[in-house]
Amino acid sequence: MPGNLVNFIQVLRSHDVRVSPAETLDAMNVATTLGYGDRDRLRDGLGMALAKTPAEETVFNQCFDSYFTRGLADFSLEQDESDTEENPPATAEAPDDSELQPSASDAAALEAAAENNPELAAVMDSELMRALLANDRNALTIAMTQAGEGSGLQQIQMFTQKGQFTRKMLDAMGEQQLRGAIIELERAGDPALANLQRFRDLLREQVRDFVDREYLLHAEGRNQQFMEDVLSKTRLSNIEHSYLHRVHELIRKMARKLAARHARRRRQYRRGHLDMPRTMRRGVANDGLMFNTYWRQVKREKPQLLAICDVSGSVAAYAKFLLLFLYSLQDVLPKVRSFAFSSHLGEVSDLFAEHPVEKAIEMVNWKYGGATDYGSSLQDFADLALDDITSNTTVIILGDARNNNGDPRMDIMRAIYQRSRQVIWLNPESRRAWQTGDSEMFRYLSACHFSAECNNLKQLERVVDQLLKSTR
Amino acid sequence: MHTQDFPQLSSVETIQEGFESFGYICSDKIATAVFLAFQLRKPILVEGPPGVGKTELAKTTSQLLDTPLIRLQCYEGLDEAKALYEWKYGKQLLYTQVLKEKLGDLLQGAQGLAESVERLHQFGDIFYSEEFLEPRPLLKAMQQERGAILLIDEVDKSDYEFESLLLEILSDYQISIPEIGTVKARTSPMVFLTSNNTRDISDALKRRCLHLYIPFPSIELEERIVRSRVPDVEEHLRHQLVEFVHSLRQLDLKKSPAISETIDWARSLLLLHADQLEEEVVRSTLNVLLKFEDDIEAADGELNKLVRDAREG
Numbered sequence: 200m201p202g203n204l205v206n207f208i209q210v211l212r213s214h215d216v217r218v219s220p221a222e223t224l225d226a227m228n229v230a231t232t233l234g235y236g237d238r239d240r241l242r243d244g245l246g247m248a249l250a251k252t253p254a255e256e257t258v259f260n261q262c263f264d265s266y267f268t269r270g271l272a273d274f275s276l277e278q279d280e281s282d283t284e285e286n287p288p289a290t291a292e293a294p295d296d297s298e299l300q301p302s303a304s305d306a307a308a309l310e311a312a313a314e315n316n317p318e319l320a321a322v323m324d325s326e327l328m329r330a331l332l333a334n335d336r337n338a339l340t341i342a343m344t345q346a347g348e349g350s351g352l353q354q355i356q357m358f359t360q361k362g363q364f365t366r367k368m369l370d371a372m373g374e375q376q377l378r379g380a381i382i383e384l385e386r387a388g389d390p391a392l393a394n395l396q397r398f399r400d401l402l403r404e405q406v407r408d409f410v411d412r413e414y415l416l417h418a419e420g421r422n423q424q425f426m427e428d429v430l431s432k433t434r435l436s437n438i439e440h441s442y443l444h445r446v447h448e449l450i451r452k453m454a455r456k457l458a459a460r461h462a463r464r465r466r467q468y469r470r471g472h473l474d475m476p477r478t479m480r481r482g483v484a485n486d487g488l489m490f491n492t493y494w495r496q497v498k499r500e501k502p503q504l505l506a507i508c509d510v511s512g513s514v515a516a517y518a519k520f521l522l523l524f525l526y527s528l529q530d531v532l533p534k535v536r537s538f539a540f541s542s543h544l545g546e547v548s549d550l551f552a553e554h555p556v557e558k559a560i561e562m563v564n565w566k567y568g569g570a571t572d573y574g575s576s577l578q579d580f581a582d583l584a585l586d587d588i589t590s591n592t593t594v595i596i597l598g599d600a601r602n603n604n605g606d607p608r609m610d611i612m613r614a615i616y617q618r619s620r621q622v623i624w625l626n627p628e629s630r631r632a633w634q635t636g637d638s639e640m641f642r643y644l645s646a647c648h649f650s651a652e653c654n655n656l657k658q659l660e661r662v663v664d665q666l667l668k669s670t671r
Numbered sequence: 672m673h674t675q676d677f678p679q680l681s682s683v684e685t686i687q688e689g690f691e692s693f694g695y696i697c698s699d700k701i702a703t704a705v706f707l708a709f710q711l712r713k714p715i716l717v718e719g720p721p722g723v724g725k726t727e728l729a730k731t732t733s734q735l736l737d738t739p740l741i742r743l744q745c746y747e748g749l750d751e752a753k754a755l756y757e758w759k760y761g762k763q764l765l766y767t768q769v770l771k772e773k774l775g776d777l778l779q780g781a782q783g784l785a786e787s788v789e790r791l792h793q794f795g796d797i798f799y800s801e802e803f804l805e806p807r808p809l810l811k812a813m814q815q816e817r818g819a820i821l822l823i824d825e826v827d828k829s830d831y832e833f834e835s836l837l838l839e840i841l842s843d844y845q846i847s848i849p850e851i852g853t854v855k856a857r858t859s860p861m862v863f864l865t866s867n868n869t870r871d872i873s874d875a876l877k878r879r880c881l882h883l884y885i886p887f888p889s890i891e892l893e894e895r896i897v898r899s900r901v902p903d904v905e906e907h908l909r910h911q912l913v914e915f916v917h918s919l920r921q922l923d924l925k926k927s928p929a930i931s932e933t934i935d936w937a938r939s940l941l942l943l944h945a946d947q948l949e950e951e952v953v954r955s956t957l958n959v960l961l962k963f964e965d966d967i968e969a970a971d972g973e974l975n976k977l978v979r980d981a982r983e984g
Contacts, residue, residue: 222878228711246882
């Protein structure tokens with residue numbers, strides 16, 4: 200069982216439930232303490248040690264059920280026992296697909312046919328067929344599990360591999376002989392053919408089910424991770440519309456991760472350490488008696504973040520994600536103000552506060568989209584917020600700096616640069632393109648503390664991580 | 672804490688029975704959690720909506736074991752001085768003053784400054800000894816001879832720094848006091864942490880705990896709870912009122928009624944001599960269940976249907 204438990208934990212991990220080695224040990228202890236007798240209790244207990252959020256608990260329960268139920272009940276020839284338990288008796292007794300179910304008479308017919316057919320007789324004598332005929336579920340389950348392990352089923356990656364694995368397992372279990380016999384019977388026109396076919400179909404069906412379950416258990420979680428990995432490295436503008444919702448989910452996840460990593464350092468104790476010099480100084484008045492203690496307090500100004508997003512056609516796809524990201528980050532940095540511009544600039548913080556994020560982004564695009572004019576937008580920004588920029592403010596700008604050959608208004612950029620703590624410019628274009636055409640990026644660079652190419656989620660995450668480190 | 676000292680905790684069933692004798696009706700899962708926490712010496716992190724009996728669980732366990740319950744209520748800004756220990760500065764300073772006079776005796780015969788300092792050093796540490804230590808809940812729980820139930824309530828309200836402070840206590844049941852060294856628990860306490868999920872608890876803390884999520888109880892369980900708390904309520908009224916509360920929880924409310932509110936409501940209905948749910952009675956007592964005006968209004972509109980369903984259900 201311990202080996203089994205370790206395997207099960209592997210499965211949990213592949214489903215995005217993080218389990219540390221220490222928790223594995225805990226789970227072992229839980230299992231030893233509770234024993235394996237009462238399954239529900241074992242499930243509760245293991246769940247407490249392994250699942251740490253209600254969401255993880257749901258995943259855990261699903262995995263537990265599908266992992267530990269693949270016992271004997273999964274494979275049977277007659278009416279499935281677990282079925283009879285779960286279904287109300289009425290349906291179990293109903294004369295359902297008895298056509299498909301091989302029964303004792305099938306076996307008898309086959310026995311009879313085998314007497315004058317050596318090929319069939321050999322098959323009937325094989326281990327697999329004997330087990331099938333005797334409905335020896337134990338042996339069959341073992342054979343199936345062994346075949347699964349032998350063919351490396353646990354390494355299954357994609358659903359396209361299912362057929363291949365099914366075949367491998369059937370071969371390992373000796374289905375080939377069965378097939379041979381069927382062809383033989385077909386040629387001879389033996390009436391027992393249908394009976395044998397029924398056995399074969401059932402076997403195939405069971406193996407297919409087995410592969411399906413293993414796929415769900417081992418590959419699905421991994422595929423999701425793979426998908427996320429790919430998405431986070433794809434250029435945001437290239438992500439297909441149908442994957443957008445997954446990207447949203449991914450962005451939220453990243454924001455949560457960053458929030459967790461950084462939020463813990465934001466707050467400081469209200470009361471710090473004993474301020475010895477001050478305590479002694481005040482004690483002088485009492486003839487050196489230090490009756491009043493003084494405490495060093497840590498004061499911290501909250502950082503302020505101003506985000507300016509170019510939402511003009513060329514950058515809109517990226518701006519959307521940055522806005523979404525900033526919106527999700529409000530947990531960490533409560534003072535986030537967002538501005539959007541193309542030809543004119545306006546504050547959009549309220550839109551984000553009042554509407555759900557998807558709708559807000561849509562409204563921003565609708566209100567401020569159009570042709571880009573960095574000059575007048577910077578002027579608008581200066582009118583709106585320049586006075587609010589202090590040495591605690593971080594200004595983050597997302598844009599391609601393509602100004603249609605207009606006035607870049609470096610003076611305003613410089614003013615922002617001088618007043619703020621830092622100016623970060625994220626450019627979705629690759630660095631090589633920064634000097635080409637109407638791009639003013641190289642001029643703006645002189646008024647930025649930090650600039651980065653940013654067109655996929657990985658880069659965005661790295662930049663924001665950097666940002667949070669410096670605004671703490 | 673050893674099993675032989677506490678036969679009440681020897682199996683999941685005995686725990687359930689024991690809890691029941693103190694009026695705490697719990698599911699199999701909760702009892703399993705307590706059993707495991709005791710056997711494996713692990714803290715339990717109890718989560719769930721407000722009013723499902725998270726704090727009550729710790730209290731009942733302390734009643735069951737007849738050990739002191741030491742409670743630490745968490746809030747933003749809680750620091751080690753309030754949670755762990757503090758030096759009795761006043762006492763330390765007072766003693767310094769008193770000892771000032773003794774200083775002459777102490778230094779008598781000392782040649783030069785170096786020797787005086789040397790002598791003072793020999794007494795230097797007494798001010799930072801346990802004599803001058805003011806234990807706060809966490810340290811107090813460690814000092815209990817027979818063990819204790821340590822309830823760290825609403826840990827999600829505290830700061831992240833405080834969580835890291837808990838890590839040492841929760842894994843080894845010991846506390847490092849820089850001036851003294853490590854204080855180990857005489858008997859490791861049973862620890863309950865509760866959280867309403869106002870923020871995420873750090874992974875490090877979660878890893879050290881068993882994780883117990885208590886949802887709102889099922890109808891059967893809640894009926895049993897009401898029966899044990901308010902035994903005078905007639906059976907069919909009890910069924911109706913629990914049914915009603917359950918359908919209230921399905922509504923989109925700011926705050927769903929908790930078990931404690933179900934019990935309060937059952938008591939109110941008893942006082943009003945109601946023998947079954949009537950729309951009028953329900954309307955006039957709705958404020959026992961719902962604590963927001965918006966919620967009451969929302970429920971008021973559906974009242975007719977809800978009462979009818981509850982009476983039929």
